[in-house]
Amino acid sequence: MTETPPKRATIAAVARRAGVSPSAVSHVFNGRPNVSAATAARIRQAADELNWRPNYASRKVSGRGGRSLGLVIARASDTFGRDPFFMRLVAGLTEPLAEIGWSLSLTLVRVDDEARVYREWWAEQRVDAFLLVDVRADDPRLDLIGRLAAPAVVLGAPIDATVPAVTVRDDAAFEAVLAHLAELGHRRVARVNDAPNLAHTRARDARFATAAAGHGIEPSYAVWDAEAEDPVADLLGRIGPVTAIIVDSEVMAAEIVAHAPEIGVSIPERLSVVAWEDSWVSTLVRPRLTALDAPVEESARTAVGLLERLVRGDGVTSQTVGGRRLMIRDSTSTAPSVVHGQD
Amino acid sequence: MTETPPKRATIAAVARRAGVSPSAVSHVFNGRPNVSAATAARIRQAADELNWRPNYASRKVSGRGGRSLGLVIARASDTFGRDPFFMRLVAGLTEPLAEIGWSLSLTLVRVDDEARVYREWWAEQRVDAFLLVDVRADDPRLDLIGRLAAPAVVLGAPIDATVPAVTVRDDAAFEAVLAHLAELGHRRVARVNDAPNLAHTRARDARFATAAAGHGIEPSYAVWDAEAEDPVADLLGRIGPVTAIIVDSEVMAAEIVAHAPEIGVSIPERLSVVAWEDSWVSTLVRPRLTALDAPVEESARTAVGLLERLVRGDGVTSQTVGGRRLMIRDSTSTAPSVVHGQD
DNA sequence: GTGAAAGCGCTAACAT
DNA sequence: ATGTTAGCGCTTTCAC
Numbered sequence: 001m002t003e004t005p006p007k008r009a010t011i012a013a014v015a016r017r018a019g020v021s022p023s024a025v026s027h028v029f030n031g032r033p034n035v036s037a038a039t040a041a042r043i044r045q046a047a048d049e050l051n052w053r054p055n056y057a058s059r060k061v062s063g064r065g066g067r068s069l070g071l072v073i074a075r076a077s078d079t080f081g082r083d084p085f086f087m088r089l090v091a092g093l094t095e096p097l098a099e100i101g102w103s104l105s106l107t108l109v110r111v112d113d114e115a116r117v118y119r120e121w122w123a124e125q126r127v128d129a130f131l132l133v134d135v136r137a138d139d140p141r142l143d144l145i146g147r148l149a150a151p152a153v154v155l156g157a158p159i160d161a162t163v164p165a166v167t168v169r170d171d172a173a174f175e176a177v178l179a180h181l182a183e184l185g186h187r188r189v190a191r192v193n194d195a196p197n198l199a200h201t202r203a204r205d206a207r208f209a210t211a212a213a214g215h216g217i218e219p220s221y222a223v224w225d226a227e228a229e230d231p232v233a234d235l236l237g238r239i240g241p242v243t244a245i246i247v248d249s250e251v252m253a254a255e256i257v258a259h260a261p262e263i264g265v266s267i268p269e270r271l272s273v274v275a276w277e278d279s280w281v282s283t284l285v286r287p288r289l290t291a292l293d294a295p296v297e298e299s300a301r302t303a304v305g306l307l308e309r310l311v312r313g314d315g316v317t318s319q320t321v322g323g324r325r326l327m328i329r330d331s332t333s334t335a336p337s338v339v340h341g342q343d
Numbered sequence: 344m345t346e347t348p349p350k351r352a353t354i355a356a357v358a359r360r361a362g363v364s365p366s367a368v369s370h371v372f373n374g375r376p377n378v379s380a381a382t383a384a385r386i387r388q389a390a391d392e393l394n395w396r397p398n399y400a401s402r403k404v405s406g407r408g409g410r411s412l413g414l415v416i417a418r419a420s421d422t423f424g425r426d427p428f429f430m431r432l433v434a435g436l437t438e439p440l441a442e443i444g445w446s447l448s449l450t451l452v453r454v455d456d457e458a459r460v461y462r463e464w465w466a467e468q469r470v471d472a473f474l475l476v477d478v479r480a481d482d483p484r485l486d487l488i489g490r491l492a493a494p495a496v497v498l499g500a501p502i503d504a505t506v507p508a509v510t511v512r513d514d515a516a517f518e519a520v521l522a523h524l525a526e527l528g529h530r531r532v533a534r535v536n537d538a539p540n541l542a543h544t545r546a547r548d549a550r551f552a553t554a555a556a557g558h559g560i561e562p563s564y565a566v567w568d569a570e571a572e573d574p575v576a577d578l579l580g581r582i583g584p585v586t587a588i589i590v591d592s593e594v595m596a597a598e599i600v601a602h603a604p605e606i607g608v609s610i611p612e613r614l615s616v617v618a619w620e621d622s623w624v625s626t627l628v629r630p631r632l633t634a635l636d637a638p639v640e641e642s643a644r645t646a647v648g649l650l651e652r653l654v655r656g657d658g659v660t661s662q663t664v665g666g667r668r669l670m671i672r673d674s675t676s677t678a679p680s681v682v683h684g685q686d
Numbered sequence: 687g688t689g690a691a692a693g694c695g696c697t698a699a700c701a702t
Numbered sequence: 703a704t705g706t707t708a709g710c711g712c713t714t715t716c717a718c
């Protein structure tokens with residue numbers, strides 16, 4: 001299997017072949033200007049012929065900071081697997097990273113292993129920066145990152161002083177959703193989420209309350225219990241006399257929409273459903289989900305931009321990216337008058 | 344932002360602190376036996392106090408082969424994003440990799456960039472092995488990998504002489520599906536796939552034909568055209584007088600099941616649908632999909648095992664992993680007698 | 687059982 | 703514009 005001794009060319013070999021010194025080769029491959037065009041060309045050709053590229057590891061050892069982004073996801077593999085968001089994220093990260101010659105190191109961990117992995121990856125210098133997702137309230141990672149002095153950016157959580165963040169503008173979104181629902185006659189709306197400990201949850205709750213007030217809507221809150229025997233029935237049994245719900249993920253919303261009719265709640269006739277994320281899943285179920293699309297790709301690109309400046313030592317500040325778009329589909333309609341008359 | 348000069352400890356610092364030489368430290372961290380238990384303990388403690396771990400890059404430079412697996416996926420980000428298989432794969436890879444101290448480098452590329460990325464990652468020694476997925480018929484990567492002499496294993500494609508593969512046993516699965524369908528009275532069944540150029544497609548077609556013959560079922564074939572204005576209508580218009588279809592992915596199947604009734608084909612009354620993959624998507628649509636679950640996690644673990652032996656230079660042979668399980672749900676039922684009487 | 691020293695492939699001063 | 707040289711942090715003979 002390993003018949004050919006996999007001896008890979010070295011910079012010395014390339015130099016020899018091009019009739020120059022190793023440093024000349026190095027200069028060329030690091031865009032330094034002190035090499036004549038002619039020699040540069042010879043060098044590049046020699047490198048091509050030998051199929052040589054600067055060894056990534058050696059490069060790192062000799063000072064030139066590496067190019068690897070660490071993404072450590074602390075989710076059980078099933079909740080990870082059910083969330084199309086991560087696919088969008090990985091896909092969105094991939095292109096801007098490739099543009100700057102970085103690669104992505106990805107892993108899944110249990111929460112109690114999280115800190116260890118961050119430490120190890122950083123100590124071993126496997127990665128040169130981190131992207132933090134699923135930031136929880138009082139997330140210990142913020143502190144950890146600070147102590148490690150590792151470059152990092154937070155994705156999708158409220159801005160924190162120590163670690164720059166990329167967030168999606170939410171306010172207009174709530175405004176749009178509640179305007180839509182108010183127009184349809186809804187007066188009682190619940191917001192349901194499945195991760196009450198995530199950092200953005202409180203902020204969203206607050207914005208929801210504000211926007212609701214502006215439209216004469218009475219807000220309420222409910223938490224999705226994935227452990228329940230029948231999570232949808234469980235939830236529906238707890239949300240009270242609302243005529244619409246805003247659900248924090250489109251997958252949850254899809255489950256609700258698919259299952260609710262089977263337990264006597266027709267959608268959207270009895271209950272309107274809005275999903276706070278959008279993906280191909282939204283149009284897979286019937287009725288198709290009215291959903292808010294988030295600019296995941298743009299967030300990813302912005303994050304990579306921040307990261308790059310961060311490792312270069314440039315000053316960097318948190319950024320927010322373009323708003324969400326409300327995709328009105330079939331899971332929302334006029335409020336049932338029965339309940340409507342209740343307020 | 345970078346207030347603390349991020350000077351990380353070196354092996355020398357650890358050695359000094361433990362009152363030994365650098366090589367002693369190295370020995371301890373490489374499990375070499377020539378260090379007394381007492382000194383080893385002191386060394387480990389010193390390392391802990393300094394939060395030191397052997398620098399990954401330096402280690403690689405000094406010969407000790409690295410620990411990074413490259414996964415290069417040549418799909419448009421939307422088809423990547425819609426396929427829960429990849430999430431399962433990544434999740435399944437993550438744990439066995441962590442166990443042997445490897446990390447996963449993941450990227451998405453356009454097909455025409457594929458070869459370049461493999462070459463670069465290998466030449467730069469960013470990765471130390473590759474996992475090949477979505478292997479196409481006459482896939483140029485097999486040849487490329489051979490020329491690079493890079494350790495690699497193929498996932499989910501027929502066994503090739505040069506690169507060891509992990510495949511899922513399929514034969515029993517077709518047998519099970521066709522038995523199920525035959526029992527329900529189906530005599531004409533179509534297999535539909537969306538990637539006719541994938542290496543496993545032909546093999547599956549063949550097995551399908553064999554199994555069908557064994558059950559007196561007339562097999563036919565159709566290709567899903569994602570570019571069509573209405574792919575479901577398009578497909579249904581082309582499949583001919585079949586009463587059941589076996590669809591190569593559960594996402595495609597889900598779309599069919601969701602959309603078919605809207606264009607006058609009720610499922611399963613008029614058409615039974617079997618999905619050749621399973622995931623949470625299968626139970627999201629109504630009717631829930633009868634589907635074949637594949638042991639993705641087991642495949643991933645097996646692949647990692649092969650890889651590890653491969654980089655160690657051990658001999659390695661292709662392996663097949665446990666069969667698929669047929670999850671009978673609601674998208675299959677008795678064949679409509681109208682069409683049934685046709686054969 | 688422990689340490690000295692050479693070397694891995696590259697980059698970066700510093701000559702020339 | 704090009705070459706020389708000294709590291710980078712680690713592993714690994716090979717002495718002690």
